[in-house]
Amino acid sequence: MISTRGRYALRLMIDLAMQDTDKYTPLKDISKRQGISEKYMEIIIKQLVKHKLIHGLRGKGGGYRLIRSTADYPVGEILEAVGEQLAPVSCLLPEAEPCDRESVCPTIAMWKKFDKLSHDFFYGITLADLAET
Amino acid sequence: MISTRGRYALRLMIDLAMQDTDKYTPLKDISKRQGISEKYMEIIIKQLVKHKLIHGLRGKGGGYRLIRSTADYPVGEILEAVGEQLAPVSCLLPEAEPCDRESVCPTIAMWKKFDKLSHDFFYGITLADLAET
DNA sequence: TACAAACCTATTAGAATAATATGTTTATGA
DNA sequence: TCATAAACATATTATTCTAATAGGTTTGTA
Numbered sequence: 001m002i003s004t005r006g007r008y009a010l011r012l013m014i015d016l017a018m019q020d021t022d023k024y025t026p027l028k029d030i031s032k033r034q035g036i037s038e039k040y041m042e043i044i045i046k047q048l049v050k051h052k053l054i055h056g057l058r059g060k061g062g063g064y065r066l067i068r069s070t071a072d073y074p075v076g077e078i079l080e081a082v083g084e085q086l087a088p089v090s091c092l093l094p095e096a097e098p099c100d101r102e103s104v105c106p107t108i109a110m111w112k113k114f115d116k117l118s119h120d121f122f123y124g125i126t127l128a129d130l131a132e133t
Numbered sequence: 134m135i136s137t138r139g140r141y142a143l144r145l146m147i148d149l150a151m152q153d154t155d156k157y158t159p160l161k162d163i164s165k166r167q168g169i170s171e172k173y174m175e176i177i178i179k180q181l182v183k184h185k186l187i188h189g190l191r192g193k194g195g196g197y198r199l200i201r202s203t204a205d206y207p208v209g210e211i212l213e214a215v216g217e218q219l220a221p222v223s224c225l226l227p228e229a230e231p232c233d234r235e236s237v238c239p240t241i242a243m244w245k246k247f248d249k250l251s252h253d254f255f256y257g258i259t260l261a262d263l264a265e266t
Numbered sequence: 267t268a269c270a271a272a273c274c275t276a277t278t279a280g281a282a283t284a285a286t287a288t289g290t291t292t293a294t295g296a
Numbered sequence: 297t298c299a300t301a302a303a304c305a306t307a308t309t310a311t312t313c314t315a316a317t318a319g320g321t322t323t324g325t326a
Binding site for chain 2: 299300301302303304305
């Protein structure tokens, strides 16, 4: 299940998408609007910066800003940036070591099929779809 | 992500499906074949019994047996029986209290769509599909 | 140069996971 | 009939994850 970390990341990105994209929005404003602890938001937004989804500007008048146009942010990328796993089982994670039971595993085909389904679903929806209101 | 609990439950059910369905199979045999700790298996199989997916017979000569034909066991039901959540977010769980942000939530439609997708997927595959080898 | 903002590091309470350990009860079959 | 094999029951544990909180440092601007 997607935890609050992933859900907050989405709300954060949607909030940013609805601001004037020329300006930098302070985290304080976002957390106030969303009613989420600023300190916890910091942890989440840090990961979005690290993954080059948004840009942070320090100092007075600073804040955060989107880098791309909203249609170029797949939901899946946002979720994965903050550490949410889209794979249904651990053996399908990129960092997983090869499983020696794979050749006899009766369920691997099912998991792979669902993995593709999830991936296609969450990469087929973008921030533009969510923030169009 | 589906944890070992859910994956072991599936392996357990597939193992049972491949045994003679007239006889009772001791957990000891299953755990030996699957290479999984018998004691941990006990915890899992207890939940399958509680949810009426299998039947346990005590005493010498006892063990566990399927109740239905393999095509009548959707994978989703097996996973849910051992506590795996198919819903992508907690607010879509049956026991979730109504969310006051739902009317303004820009993501709820997406989660609901994915929830249906997952449900349809895992209830569209049965034990018969997995154990046909 | 004061201030506002991003950025950094550490700590914590609570819950879940994946087990292990030690029994008790029940029914069979030798 | 009674030892035995099996399900069933309850408790404990180490580890990891989650969702925060706390306090500090750096940077840029008005």
